[in-house]
Amino acid sequence: MPTIAAEDVSVVIGGQPILSHVSVTVAPGEVLALLGANGSGKSTLVRALLGVMPATSGTVRLFGAPLGPTVPWDRVGYVPQRLPAASGVPATALEVVTSGLLHGRRLRPPRGARARALAALESVSLADHAHRRVQEMSGGQQQRVLIARALVSDPDLLVLDEPTTGIDVPTQATFVDTVARLHDAGTSVVVILHEIGAFAPLIDRAVVLRHGRVVHDGPPPAARADHAGAHHVHEHAHPDPEPPPTGPTLNVEVP
Numbered sequence: 001m002p003t004i005a006a007e008d009v010s011v012v013i014g015g016q017p018i019l020s021h022v023s024v025t026v027a028p029g030e031v032l033a034l035l036g037a038n039g040s041g042k043s044t045l046v047r048a049l050l051g052v053m054p055a056t057s058g059t060v061r062l063f064g065a066p067l068g069p070t071v072p073w074d075r076v077g078y079v080p081q082r083l084p085a086a087s088g089v090p091a092t093a094l095e096v097v098t099s100g101l102l103h104g105r106r107l108r109p110p111r112g113a114r115a116r117a118l119a120a121l122e123s124v125s126l127a128d129h130a131h132r133r134v135q136e137m138s139g140g141q142q143q144r145v146l147i148a149r150a151l152v153s154d155p156d157l158l159v160l161d162e163p164t165t166g167i168d169v170p171t172q173a174t175f176v177d178t179v180a181r182l183h184d185a186g187t188s189v190v191v192i193l194h195e196i197g198a199f200a201p202l203i204d205r206a207v208v209l210r211h212g213r214v215v216h217d218g219p220p221p222a223a224r225a226d227h228a229g230a231h232h233v234h235e236h237a238h239p240d241p242e243p244p245p246t247g248p249t250l251n252v253e254v255p
């Protein structure tokens, strides 16, 4: 049974089509990269897959269950692109990460929660900051805390929206190692990336979106040389343009 089965999903906001007839299947243990220019609909697709944003039409099943209360949400870890909620929360990194072990009817951390939370913080190189307040941390550190919060429950589906943006290269490598371990253990991963970068060895398949439509679903495209370097800083300088007369403009090359 696929981990994610989305069929013919469309999202219309304010009369504007944001996603059009997108079908995506993710198999157990598969690592799927979602690629495309800024504004092509990647975040909207992920949000529709998780029910954060309702699809206007189409169906989504997670672990065989239609979106809703029968989905085993405790098996899903999600790191949104930006989460301003992290600032202003007077909680320590350890507390925020431990809260990733609570869900629905389980409002007390399970046995061993502290050790698991510390290990998750270690995997994003923040073990030394376990007792710092999240609101006092930098944006990049807050993002890492949220990644650790998604990792702590050993999810069977991990969804990451541009997880490495704003994170330094050594920490990216540690994080990618952690995702590789989860992958080896059979976790499905959907990751939105601006460049394949450090994730390249892990990616089984790539879906490229353009103007809310799937324009490629298959082997990961080769990163263009100027975007492939580990030290390349991508500043989101590529808004999804109106379709040019001569074909697609992507910052990846589709084989």
Ligand SMILES: Nc1ncnc2c1ncn2[C@@H]1O[C@H](COP(=O)(O)OP(=O)(O)OP(=O)(O)O)[C@@H](O)[C@H]1O
Residues within 6 Å of the ligand: 013, 014, 018, 036, 037, 038, 039, 040, 041, 042, 043, 044, 045, 081
């Ligand atoms: N809630 C919303 N209301 C209005 N427009 C929206 C909303 N959410 C997304 N959009 C629009 O939908 C389009 C796709 O946005 P989305 O964030 O999904 O793209 P993306 O590919 O994830 O881009 P980025 O790489 O910048 O994150 C954009 O034009 C965006 O402005």
